[in-house]
Amino acid sequence: MATLLHIDSSVLPSGASASRTVTAAFRRTWEEQHPGGTVIRRDLAAHPVPHITADAWSAGHVGPSERTAGQSAAFAARLELIEELERADAVVIGAPMYNYTVPSTLKTWLDSVLLLGRTAGEAPSAQGTPTVVVASRGGSYAPGTPRESFEFVRTYLEAVLGRTLGLDVDFIVPELTMAPRNPAMAELVPLFEASKERAHREAVTKARALAERLTAEAGR
Structure with a gap:
């Protein structure tokens, strides 16, 4: 059965986070289409992955027998994340904008899973995996x-x-997710509401279409 990797990085809880509500809608639709499937859940705010260290980085460039104990332990944490990505048939990522870029927790996850010669390079191991980002x-x-x-x-x-x-x-x-909370953006609330509704519709539509596509591909 199909496997979905669901990653959230918002510091806010589900009810207060725009990205979490949309990734949740995507996941619910996915599970309806794949009731026997697997969802790998990564909440990077609740359970941050370790920042990349010299041991974690250098271990990716030497063979297992050449690694120190420190390198082996650090690389094991990276390997768990890499294998989750490689096992996924699809990925959904909540990536809210914080100070014009992604949350540091999501950057840390990316630093861990990007490994030249495996997930990156001439033949990336997760190449082609459909990925929906809620930005x-x-x-x-x-x-x-x-x-x-x-x-x-x-x-x-x-x-x-x-x-x-x-x-x-x-x-x-x-x-425009700040519009309901920022008086200076009050006139933009209708545009925010329209954007919110559109995002939820897209989440459902994209999850359903992707689930149907993967089911069809599996049946070939």
Whole structure:
């Protein structure tokens, strides 16, 4: 049966997090389509992965028999994350914008799973895995907006997830999430509500389409 890797990185709990509510909608739809499937859950805010260290990094460039005890222990933590990614038939990632980029916890996860010669390089081991990123943000950084040039979430993740890890990346972008809480953005609340509804519809639609596609591919 199909396996979904579900990653959240918002520091806020489900009820208060725009990205978590959308990834949850994606996951629920996925589980409806794959009731016997597996979901690997990674909540990077509740359970942060270790920051990359010299031992964790250098261990990826030597053989197992050449590693020190420290390198072996550090690499084991990386290997667990790498194997989760490689086992996944699909990935959904909650990536809210914090100070114009991704949360540090998500960056740490990426640092761990990116391993040249395995997940990156000429033949990335998870190449082609469909991946939906929920890139929520408090304002709007869409083309033509005043802060378009401050958008470092989508551009960064397209480079790392898509061009480096070789994943098949798609985005859902709930925006203006600060509008209900910021009086200066009050006039933007209707646009926020429309964006929120659109994001939830896209989550359901994309999860259903992806589940159907993988089921069809498995039946060939």
